[in-house]
Every structure is written in structure tokens, then in C-alpha cells.
Amino acid sequence: MGLYRALLRLYPASFRGEYRDELCAVFAERRRRTSGVGPVAVLWLDAIRDVFVNAARVHADILRQDLRYARRSLTRTPGFALTAVLVIALGIGANSAVFSLTDQVFLRPLPYADSDRLVKVWENVPGYTRMETSAPNFVDWRRMSRSFTAMGAFQGLSRNLVGGTEPRLLEGATVDANVLRMLGVPPRLGRLFTDEDDRPGAPATVVLSYALWRSEFSGRADVLGTRLRLDGTEHLVIGVMPPAFMFPTRTVQMWTPLQLDLAEDTDRDNNYLHVLARLKPEMSLEAAQAEMNIVTERLERDYPKENLRTRATVHSLRDQVPAQNRLMLVGLAGASFCVLLIACTNLASLLLTRVLRRRKELAMRTALGAGRERLVRQLLTESLVLALLGGLLGVAVAIVAVPLLARLVPPTLPVAEATAVDLRVWIFAAIATLATGLGFGVVPAVRVASDRDLSGLREGSRGGAGGRTERLRALLVSAEVAASIVLLISAGLLIRALWRVQAVDPGFYTAGVAAVQTPLPREKYAATGRRVDLYSRILSDVRALPGVTSAAYISSLPMVLRGGIWPVEVEGASTVPDDLRGQRAASLRYVTPGFFSTLQIPLGQGRDISESDAQNAPGVAVISESFARRYWPGQDPLGKRFTFAFLPRTVVGVVGDIRVRGLERESEPQVYLSYQQVPDGAIRFYVPKELVVRSSTEAIALLPAVRAIIRKTDPELPISAARTLQDVVDADTASRVTQLRVLAAFAALSLLLAGIGLHGLLSFAVSQRVPEISLRMALGARGRDVLALVLGQTLLLAVAGAIIGMALAYAAGRWMQGLLFGIQPGDLVTFSTAAGVALLMTISGSLLPALRAVRVDPATVLRSE
């Protein structure tokens, strides 16, 4: 019998309370009339099945009733229902959107086989922790290490596709035969590269991305065996990758074999290879790292000059998110969680008011025999219905919001930029919805449940509604104020940081400058003479355009190419100690005459690069002030000599420093060389390809004319980017701006919610205290006193919340100091502004109820009492 009683616990308490004895009696009766092991077993099985089936049905009956009831009670108060659903939708939407982003960037496995075994191996020298390596070092790493099942090298390499209506630049990567095989993704069509394809001198082959196959070959199945003309060389198409495949970044459209030629490529200082490896199954990242330390120590002994203090670091392929992006995303996740928390708090507070307003109704239902459990259940059903509606709308919000966050996905990761709202996000939203529904539903429900004989609900017990409930609501409102202060201050600190970043002088002027990227086909323009001819034709035509004041070519724009550094060897007794190998580097750029005047980089001493610095003339260099300071402090740098990019150079000019690595980072000193002194067929990567044009008119208006000139000069020259220089600088802070917009929206939202919360609390408090206020007024209290009475309490709550919020905000500020660009986490301006805004919010939230309190007419109220 005890067992049967235990079984009955499956029924809802209300049903059990009503019928337990009866059910037990029936079962006992049946049991009495049954004998024999078989029949008794059947009786038990029957009973168990019966309880399970009917308990579920009774629960469903109650749910149906509650849902019907919830629908009726919510449609009776559409304003409340709508507010609640919207608030939840925003909370869930914000969290789902941020989740889909963080999932993409941090959680989801990369789209390769066994992707957690894939690692990148970087060269590590003082000053640069993640640097590409050289071909000889890579080959030695591969030969000497035992931790990996395979190791391969690759390099990003874009090529011009010629043959269509207009030449265009295809973003690609050259990979050794190991790389694609290691990733473990089979091609959709054809095959991957073999060792034979990768041999130096082997016929040129190419594997296409799915997107390129669709766009260039309309997805034709017979594409294999056709030829693609890339930079003047016919490449045989041997394979097509599946749609979701991307490597090393999402924008790569094709892969060609690396064909490393070790007989030619012997320079251990020429760092250009990325290294991918797959860990052996039993090998840990740490063990691989330890082995690479031993390997690189040996290489340092073998090649003490080139490999001085050169080590290798092993990082998981997943772990390629820059620290700043990481901070931003985690910060946003925290902020969206704050929003949800505030939404929940607010709803709990709203529902609590609602419960108190419905005292009469709930008391009536209790009187009619509804148990406490049924009331709690009813309230929870209502809040879950609200949460569900809000959750559905929230996913819609997320679908709209996700593309807006795409800029926060770092381009260094092989993950799609446009994160999709997929099953994982739906599951997240469902969990968040459930948690929200229970989270804010549970407060009023517990309130009802813990209320002894519902005295607080009984009609006329006006003081009873205060007390604990009031304190609970006060706590909720303070929490809201605190959370919104945290968001407000975080957003404020980041705005100040953004302003400071944007105020950084990049070292050049952007106004009126347009920049057009024209990558030169490799074979056609291998000879320096041909390039010189091309540049001078384009530049003379561009300079002749109306409004154009100057134009020039450079290898790469600052902030577009952030690296591009080269080791410096200064002649004679160097003042720079040997052990600072990493510091003895400078950014290398080749320029045509007029580059400095086009970007208005001040020429401090000496002269610009000139047309007479020709291919066979002595090597010259224009250096930045920091270069001069570092190598020849206190001396006249003009005429000094150093070796750079294979050749001896003589300093002919000194210009101002520019922010090559972006506004937020210190850059290496800069060296500019003559565009005519790029050695034939070498250093191809640095061949000038960015055309910069300064005009006295709007820069953007120039672009069509510049395009026309390029097309006319060489129809096979693709234009891979055309924008203003200001766009380039703006892109440097774009992810900051995006993050800030989101955070500011969150802060505004939370402020609004906190305002609503305060308003709700105060309205209710005032309506509860009308008799008391009337009495005071009848006894001579003036409007001012009443106002002080009502507002005093709210202010106290707001101040308490604000103090807690500020403490938390300070902690948050310290945590994200890496993003603050020198703004102190306790920045006084931000804190006082936030305090002011919060005060404003408090006052506007309490104004209406306070006025209502003042307008109380004591005579009317007291008569009705």
C-alpha cells in the first residue's frame, strides 16, 4: 500500500488531496479480491499504467485550464501583456544574438575533421609572439618534430583572374600538399593536391571554392580539366571544395600548390609561411610546445645569426581570436545577460504588483477551494506563456540583430561572418525562455505560496500588502538601477575610449584622398621596367584630372597592411644591442615620388624619393623620425647607411611617423624605398599596388574617373578596392563602433526598464498609501511634505542601487582595461555623467506617481474610508 501511495505522488497535489484515500480504498479492495502471484502482478502493472496515464491527463487538464485562464486574464490587461512580451523579446533577442556570435567565435568546432587536434605553429621572437616563419625553418620543424601526424605550410596569395568581362582579383591561398589533406574535408568534385602537384616546376593546378565554382563556372560538373588564367598562367582545375569549406579565412576563393623550392628559398629571415599541423592523438598541446622548444633551441645553435632567440609557439587553430575581439565579445555577452536580468527583475516586479492587484480574485479562488499549489501553478503558467511569446518574438529580434553584429567576428577565423540563427541558437533561446519564465514567475508565486493562509491577499488588509512584498520590490528595483548603472558606465568608458582612439593623429591627413588598389599580375609585371612604365602612365593621367593636386603609388596603405616588416642591419658599430633582434625591424614600403605630399606626411629633413632614384642608381631610403632616433640618436641621419631588403641604402630624407599598425598600437619605424629599386622578380609582395590621389574636391567623386584611367591603361589590371582614405581609417575602429552601439543600446534599454520598474513600484506604493497621505494632509501636511515622503524612499533605493552599480562598474572597467585605451576604469567624467543620467531616470520615473500623491483630495478619500 505504501508503494501505491508513493505512486500517487505523480498526481498534482490538488487532485491527490481530494482523491488519495478513495484511490487507495479502490486499490485495496481490488487487492483483497486478487490472489495468486500472476494476478497480483497483473494488478500491479495495471495500477502503475493507470497512474502514469491518468496523472499525465490530470496535469494536462490543469494546464489546459490554466492556459485558458491565462489567456483570459492577459487579454483583460493587454497593456501589461504587451509590455511584458516586448521586454522579454528584447532580453531574449539580445542574448540569442550575442550567443549566436559567441558560439560562432568561441564554442562551435571549426569545420574540419577532428578540428581540436589542429594547431598553428608560429615563430616567436622578442617583440613578436605570432610571426610567420621562413621556408628553411619550416622544413626543419617538420623534419625534427615528432608530435604531429602532419605539418604543412601555406600563405595567403591573391591572383588576378583574367578572361572575363573585367579582370578581377581572386583571394586565394597557396598551400602545400599536406594542408588540405590535413583538414580532412573531401572535395565536392575532383581531388586535392598530391605531392606531385606540389613539386617545384610541376604544371600549375588550382582547387576552386564552391562559391567561385558557382560564380565563374555556373556550377558546371565538367569544370574539372578546364583551365583558369590566373596572373597570366593557365591553371588546370583539379577540384572543387564543398560549400561550407573555408581556409584559412572565410574570403578565400581558390587554392594553388605552394611548390616550395628549397634550392632557391634559403633565406631564414624571409618569414612568410603560416604553419598548420595536426597533433598526434596521444599528444597534448603542452607536450608539442615543449618539443618545439627543443627543436628551435637546436636551430638557434645551428643558425645563431638568423635564429637568434627564435622559438616556436603552438596554438590551437581555434585560438586565433585577437585579445581585443575576445574582450569585446565576452563584454557583450555580459551586457546582454545584464539586460535579461533587468528584464526578469522588472517583470517579477510587474507580476508582483499584478498579484497584489488581483488579491480579491485570488482570495475568491482560495475560498472556492483552489489550493495554494493551484494558485502557484496558475501564476507560473501565466509567466511561462508570457515568456514563450516573448521568446518567439526574441528569436525574430535575434534574426534581425545578428547581421548587425557580424563585424565583431574576427576576420582571422575560418568561420562564416554572417552567423546563422540555427538549431543551437533556438535551443539556447528555448533554455533562456524557460529560465526567464521561471525566473520572473517564481517571485510572485513564492510570495503567494509563502503567504500564511493568504492573509496578505485578504480584502481590506491594506498594510499586509506592504511589509515583505514592498521590501522585495525595493530590492528588485535597486538591483535594476545597479545593473543599468553598470551598463551605462561601461558604455560611457568605451565611448570615451573610442573618442580618444579617434583623436589619435595617424600621422597623415585623410581629407580629399581616395585610394584604389590595383594588384599587378605577377608574370606580366615581373620586370621593374614594365612596372615603372605602368605607374608613370597611370599617374600622369590621374594627375591631369581636374581637382587632383597629387597622386602616388605605394606598396600598401597603413592600417590595410599592418605588418610588412623587414630586419634592419645598420652599418658600423650599431648602437642597438644585439639581443633586441625583434626590435631591429622596420616597416618596408616602396613608393613613387609624391607619396608624402599626397598624404601630407611632413618631410622634416632632406628630400622625397625622386624619379632619378632609378633601378641602377645607388639605393636610397626615406626614413621616419623614430627610425632616425633609434639608430642615430642625436646625429644627423642624412647620408647614413644601412642594409635593408637585401641592399645597402643611404638615407636621403626624414619624414613624420605614421600609425601603420592602426590607431591603437605603436608601429615599427618606417622606411620608404624608391619604387624603381624593387629587385626584378623578388620581394613581389611589396610591389606598389595602392594608388593614392589627393584632390581639392570630394575624394569619392574621383573614383569613376580613376577607374576609367586604369582600365584604359591596362584592361587586364583588376581593381580590388576603391575607397577613400577616411574609410580605411574608419575601418580601424569599426569593430569598436559596432560593439559600442550594441552596448549603448543595451544601456539605454536597461535604463528604460529600470525607469519602468521605479515607476511601477512608486505608483503602487502611492496607491497603497492614499489613506495615510490623506490623513497627513488633513492634519496639515503640505504638498511639499507629501512629495518628500514619496520621493525620499525612491531616491534612497536609487542611490543604494547606484552605489552598488558603481562598484560593479569599476570592477567591469578594470576587467576590460585592455579596451579602454588609457581611460581609467574609475573615470570621473563617466561616473558622474552616469550618476546624473540615473538621477534623471529616477526623477522621471517617479514624477507621475508623486504628482498623483500630491493631488490626493483628503476629503473624498477619508469620507469613503
Add this chain to the structure above:
Amino acid sequence: MTFKTEEIDELLPLPPATFHILIALAEEDRHGYAIILKVAARTGGATQLSAGTLYRSIQRMQEQGLIVETRDRPAPEEDDERRRYYRVTPFGLAVARAEARRLTQMVRLARACGLAPERI
């Protein structure tokens, strides 16, 4: 006593268990187990109401006003104080009648199509 037809129609068709319980209670007030026995006897053992089905039905029927719990107890020697007795309400009878009428019409329809024997 008359009842609004909409009120009755809203409950039709009745779930079989409900109809059985109404029929069982039509003759006299019964307690739960007696209802189970009566239904079983009436149907020749074909319908065995389980305890769960019975009390779930009873709960709903009470809410719908088809039956009430009665305070009248049988003679003390037959009584067991743990037992609760149920009585059909006039509304319950009206609903049962309406259901019977509905079923009769259904049978008539079936018969007209040759789907049922001429006489039951």
C-alpha cells in the same frame, strides 16, 4: 427543471467513461468502487474502469456539475466512513438523456445505411 440546450450541447459527445458513470449513478447514489463494479457488471465485464480514469472523470464531472458528492450515507452497517458517495444532478440526467438521444440518432442513421441490425 429545464436547461439551456447550448449548455448541454457543449458537453456532447460525452467520453464513454462519463456516460457509464452517469448511467451507473442514475439508479442510486454510489461510492467509487461500487461504480466500477456496476459498470463492469452492466457491460458484462467488457468495460473495466481503472481507478485513475474513474476519479479523473469524477473530478471533471463535479466541475461540470454533472454529479455532486452527497452527504446522505447508507445504513451504518453498510457504510465505510472513508467512502464518498456521488449523486447525479438533474443537469447530469439531462446531459445523459441528450447523449442517449444523440447515440440513438446515430444508430438510426447507421441502420438506414444498412450498417446496423434492425433490432438491438
